[in-house]
Amino acid sequence: MSMNGALEVDALEKSFGGFRAVSGVSFAVAQGEIVALIGPNGAGKTTTFNLVNGQLRPDRGRVRLEGADVTGLGARELWRRGVARTFQITATFTSMTVRETVAVGVMAAQAGPWRLPGALRRMGALDVPETRSLITDVGLDALAERVCGTLAYGDLKRVELAMALASRPRLLLMDEPTAGMAAAEREALMALAVRIARARRAAIFFTEHDMGVVFRHAERVLVMSRGELVAAGTPAEIRKSPLVREVYLGHAASGEPE
Amino acid sequence: MLASLLIQTLNGLASASLLFLVALGLSLIFGVTRIVNFAHGSFYMLGAYIAISANAWLGGGALGFWGGAVVAALAVAAIGLAMELTILRRIYRAPELLQLVATFGVVLIVKDAVLAAWGPEDILGPRAPGLTGSLTILGKQLPTYDAFLLVIGPAMLGGVWWLLNRTAWGLRVRAATEDREMAAALGIDQALLFSSVLALGAFLAGLAGALALPREPASLGMDLSIIADVFVVTVVGGLGSIPGAYLAAVLISVVKAWCIGLGTTTIAGVTISFSKLTLVAEFVVMAAVLLARPHGLLGSEPAVQRGAATTFAPLPIPSRSFWAKGASALALLLLLPLIVDRYNLVLLTDIAAFALVAASLAILMGWGGMASFGHAAYFGAGAYGAALASLAGLPFAAALLVGLAVAALLAALIGRLALEASGISLAMLTLAFAQILWAVAFQWDEVTGGSNGLVGIWPPTLLAEKWAYYLLAISFAAAVMAAIWHLAHTPIGYALRATRDHARRAEASGLDIKGIRLAAFVLSGSVAGLAGALLVFSKGSLSPDALAIPRSVDALVMVLLGGVETLAGPVVGAFVFTLLSDWLTRATPYWQAVLGMTIVVLTLVFPRGITGTIGGWLAERRRQ
Amino acid sequence: MNSSIDLTGIGKPALLEVSDLEARYGHARVLTSITFSVAPGEAVVLLGRNGAGKSTALKAIMGLEVELQGRILLDGRQVGGLATHHIARAGAGYVPEDRRIFAGLSVAENLAVGRQPARDGHAWSEAEIWTLFPPLQAIADRRAGHLSGGEQQMLAIARTLMGNPRLLLLDEPSEGLAPVILARIAEAVATLKARGIGLVVSEQNLGFVRTFADRVLILETGTVRFAGTLAELDADPSLVTRFLSV
Incomplete structure (x- = not known):
């Protein structure tokens, strides 16, 4: 993983009670890059997001900002280091x-x-x-x-x-930025966020349900399912992947018991 | 040495049992209803008084004592049930602060009812027949009754554990404690559950009061002294955790017992009177636990409340016309000595001081969204600081500054500790701190004059006339109010309201939430301290009452009455409340009960707070 | 809107009849003139994106959280405006989105909390629950907070069944569950339908509901945009892209 990434996440793990919400998740966001995290409800997106923004502390794994270890630091410490966020x-x-x-x-x-x-x-x-x-x-x-x-x-x-x-900020974290909005508004908001972020050279890492928004605005897409990162790539690659349909529509044949 | 330590430990365990019984009831009630029942200490007091009468009625002896205790506990259970049906049931969805105030109204009513029924004197209760002797352990004596009490605490813990874990009722209580809405969706009638839990909780408190009789006489002060201890135990143990409450009760009672047992000891040439340090010890234990474990010994992060978040009204920016109105009101007030007599000038001086207290509390509650239930601590600290400085020979102005500084320091200390908690725990903790301070003032004869207080604190001759002092007080109050109104719209005022509106958003935007809240505590404490210092020179004397719980609640009622979401609200609230209570105290000996009923009625009529309710009415009218 | 017409065509009286339902949180109106009915043994699925009003509709029927207007008839009796526990006792069972099992209670205790007197001469027994959801039997004494997501979902449904409901409201039952578990839950839903229980299921996962949905409503911004059968939904692919687009 490059040392100049805006955000680097390494082998994150988090369980609640007996339920492993996130396991072995690693990825990086480069300076100024716009990256979306997607997956069906309950896949572990929100938990991953909260591990990155400091709201949750991982059981294992590290979060780094521009090379500095910020694992488990609170919101204000992250703000000091150039991280901003919006809430779902x-x-x-x-x-x-x-x-x-x-x-x-x-x-x-x-x-x-x-x-x-x-x-x-x-x-x-x-x-x-x-x-x-x-x-x-x-x-x-x-x-x-x-x-x-x-x-x-x-x-x-x-x-x-x-x-x-x-x-x-140098990194903007957005949790479901368009949730609860009408279709036209979503497009406008995300376009606005991306335009301003580009102008200010900030990276964006966001979770999102609306695939239209994701495919139009993300430069790279990460896909989660059942607590694990199962795919990563450009919107075009992700759109073509049979895995994404499988993860979303639930008619997979390869499922193993929990 | 070892033997006496053991005896003191057993003694402490006996005290812990009674404390735990009351805390157990409070925790059960809080668990399902989410209401902290201020009147729980009143249940304890009622249990003691009713047991005395029941003992006499049953003809004394073993039947009188044990039968009386059961009769008392059952009677108190019935009273608790009545309270649930008439009051609590209507305010389950109200803000928690309002719930606490409403149950404090019940405290006042019960206090006057007991006064009317049993009179003002302490009454010695019966001793427990058959348990009047003592046991000899390692050559030391332990009262047999203490040994009995020692067993009662764990026995009740076991009994309640059995009820909760082995009965269908207990299962429902546990389910409702976790998620009462889900329990309702499964067909469980909450009303029935709440009523029964209230009755059980009151039963335990009443029983504790009756069982306390062989150790302490029934008195009118036992309600507030036990409730403050119970609040400490509940918060230290972890709000809602029953084993935690037992652990905390044991910890605090045993440490206190050790202090008494150590008596006056000389360590390395320094003579320390530990028996006088019991209150300090309680404070230290509480502080240490909260710093190490902010949610208490066995507590966990409070669950997020379901339902919509509270929204606050914008705080108006003082306009030119607002300042003009304020200035003309001040001018009128300054002219009042021309037409008002001495008595009313003193009353108006009181109002000036209380307006500052209310305004300072509104900074915490209104702007900061933090419930301080022990605001009398700063008011009283300011008063004692100024009085002692004046008696030590410092000039008037310096004495005022000393008062202010003492209050500010205290607020910094309490704020630092209490801010580890939040919401209702913060309210309970601030109340407990204030009560500890009250007890210190009450007991520290050498410095505070104990219950007699301090006398002969007068301003310089220039201000000796009532009208002159009134003019000074009004000017001070006006200047401080103007500063507060200005402050509302400076960065710190905005930052404080930002932490209230959305703490996580504020933190993510880089605001130092704890620092800002602490600053608000210090500011608020300073203003309240100044008010106390000003008032002590008007009265010429000072007693521990200045620090007592009712004084804190007065300030709360003033703020709720006037509304926290306006600039002038606290001033108006102080004015109305002080006039009303002055009139009441002269009109009836049972003014506390009348005040209590007024508080209860106000909270029932205005369940969302007075300003919230009226705002709601106005919004409704606009919609139609 | 023809959704209030009994599409099952068998002429059974409706178990649930919702007409002109409106709901608001404070000033925000979240549901507008929702009308539909459910017959015994029928499963009606509410589809739509996050925030479309699916969950709110279920909560409104259950008398939770919202202020509402309009008619909600359960077995011909108006239940709109009743306290939640009365609606539950009238025969409605609710399984919330986040399951809300009592985490500190054991599996068996969770079931016991849900137990209510028999209805129509039948009361669910633990034995019947174990038949419906076999994996629960082995973990009957385990604390519910330690269960996996799938086990929690089964428990949440089972707990509600202990109240002997005639109508079951399932909010996003597929959320975060593995396909194998989904198949088991879909199978259980089919069993319940066969026993005459009516269901309203809020879902985003179209694949999951295919095996049991009798009728589908699509909600958007609190209003019904489509009401019909699965076949009718499949006949118009634009519906999926407009309202459900993955």
Whole structure:
């Protein structure tokens, strides 16, 4: 495995009770690469994703970022090392406006607001160009003063994307970015995420159910089934693979008992 | 030495049994209903008082004692059942803080009911016939009754284990404790289950109260002193874990017993009075366990609640007109001494201080979403700090600063420990810390003046007139309120609300959640401490009441009354609540019961919190 | 919408009749005018993507979590708005998506929690459960939290059967299971159908439901987009790409 990968995952293993959710999963994401992780419900995607983003600690195996071992580190440590994420169920600050929410993300990455006299200045006065350009990038100018709790689902996804990008990440982790959205919206959101990530030279690692989205936007696709990585390749290769149909539609002949 | 250590250990185990009986009931009830029953200490107290009357009614003797204990436990079970049917049943889906406040309303009602029925004096209970002697172990004496109690704890643990593991009822309780919604989907009637668990839990607490009689007299203070200990035991043991509660009860009781047993000892030339350090020992045990195991000895990460996440209303940015209104209100308040008499000026000074307390609590609860149930700790610490500084000869302004600093330090300490826990455990822990502090103030005669408190704390002559001090207090309060309102919209205010709205999102965005929450604790504690310091100079005296649980609950009620989601809410809440309780205390000797009923009714009418409920009504009207 | 017409054509009275069902979480409306019926011994499958409203429909029937409007008749009796345990006792059994077995209880204890009085003179016994799901018998004393995903799924269904339901609601039963286990569960579903139990199954795995589905509803954003038989679904491949695309 190359040492300049944005993310390297080596032989991850995780069990819950007696149930082995992830076993022996290894892969890498190169700098600026867009990689999708797919598989049917219960295949271990979410567990793998949570092992990478620090929410879960693996029983065995390592996670490395740009060569540095980050296995088991928490969300804030990963943020420090240039990792940002979005959540499957949108997570925003529901009591704040879009501008305030994005500003909190921008502010967190700066020193000024946490020292005197910046700490005593109102956030309005800290409204920096970075916040404004992020809001513009995700197309929310018209909604900037709306409270997040009142936004439509698709717009919340955009707010989250802006928040994730506020720290200028080198790796963006997205958990089911288009879940619960209408077909047209999904396409637009993922296209937006990929466009901004490319412009900012960030890699994206995402899990996704919608194969249309995956095949159109991922540069490489990883396929999981029953806790193991069973295939990896370009969208074209994956689309042709009989294995993927088998994994998804469940009419395999080769199944062995659990 | 070894023999006396053994005796003290056995003694501690005997105390642990009673504590465990109460904690067992609390844990069972919490397991299925997810409600922490504040009134559980009241059940314990009722058990003691009812046993005394039942003993007399049954003609004393063995029948009187043992029969009385059973009668008391059954009567308390019936009372617990009544409480479930009339109150708890209506608030199972309410926010947990509101549930805790509602059950505290019951505490107040029970306290006054006991006062009315049995009077204010402590009553010595009967001794256990047949168990009045003592056993000789290694040449030392152990009261026979202690030996009996020592067996009762494990016996009850075994009995409840049998009930839970070997009966159909127990199976349902265990299933509902894991997932009550799924249990309902399998046809299990939750209402019936909850009622029976409440009755059993109350039975155990009532029994413990009756069995405590040979060791301690029945008194009006036993409800809150046991509940604080029980909260400690439950959190240290791991919320919801029954063996954990027993382990914690044993650990804490035995350590306390050892402290008493060691008495005054000289170690390496330093004389230490261990018997006076029991409270400190309890604190140290609790702190050590929580730092090593944040979820308690046998506890695990709390399960994620099913159902929709709570959303919070936006905090309005103070506008020009808001500041203008505030300024005119301040101007009016400053003119009040022209028309208001001395009594009411003192009352208004109280209100100024309580407004600060409520506002400081609202920082934690409202902005931070953290339930502090022991806010009196900071208020009282500020008051004691300022009073002691003043008595030591420091000038007024310096004394205020000392008060503030003591409170800030305390908040940093409590915050550091309590923040290991979260949600309802945080509420229970902060309450326990405040209660320990209260006990220290109550017992440390040399410094705090014990139950008599401190007297003769007056401001300089320039401020000696009530109107002058009122003007000072109002100005202080106004300045601090303005600072708080400004702070709401600075980075720390936003960061704090971000951790409340979505902690994991905030963390993933690089916010230091623990640091921010700790800062909020210190800030909130400082403001409450300043309020305490200000108030002590208005009163001229200070007693441990300033640290007591009811004072903490007062602050909570003020905040809930006014609403946490507005800027001026806590001030309005403090104003309404202080006037109301002042009027009540003068109108009736049973003002606590009236207050308790008011709290219960408020929580039943406003199950989602006052602002939440009214907001809901308004939203409903808009929809139609 | 012709989905409320009895497609089985045998004229049996409907076991479950859902008409104009609407459900919301707070302000968000998650189901809109859902109408369908289930006859005894019939399996109706709800298909659709994540978030289409399949799970919500099952929860709504069971009286869980959501506010709802519309009619839900179980055996001709309105159960919409009743407390969940009354709906269960009226004859509905629910097996949730994440199984929600009582992890701290043994397999046998899980079954015992589900036990309810006999219905129509029959009560499921443990022996019958072992016949339906043989692998469970050997692990009757094991803590349910230590079971594999397939064993947990079998246990979840078995536990619900102990309540002697006439209607079984299965939410994503195939999730994360090996083909061999899927075959066993499909077989069990067929057995239950033969015993006159009506089923509503929410699924994403079309392959799994083929052996037992009598009728199919496709849901998208909380509304029914298609109602018909499997044959009718297969006759129009565009349906699969539009609503279920893998």
